[in-house]
Amino acid sequence: MTIVIATAARFSLAASLLWGASLNRPNPGRFAGALLTYLSGFVPAVGLVAA
Numbered sequence: 001m002t003i004v005i006a007t008a009a010r011f012s013l014a015a016s017l018l019w020g021a022s023l024n025r026p027n028p029g030r031f032a033g034a035l036l037t038y039l040s041g042f043v044p045a046v047g048l049v050a051a
Contacts, residue, residue: 002040009036 013033
C-alpha cells in the first residue's frame with residue numbers, strides 16, 4: 001500500500017510542478033506531494049528499524 005501512496009504522491013508533485021502557477025511560491029499540490037513522498041519513505045524505514 002505504501003508504494004501506491006508514494007507513486008500517487010510523486011505524480012501529484014510532478015503535476016503541480018508542471019501545471020502550477022509559479023515555482024517561486026509554494027502551492028498545496030507541491031506541499032502534499034512532497035509531504036506524502038517523505039512520509040511514504042519514512043514508514044518503511046521505521047518498520048525496518050523496529051523489526
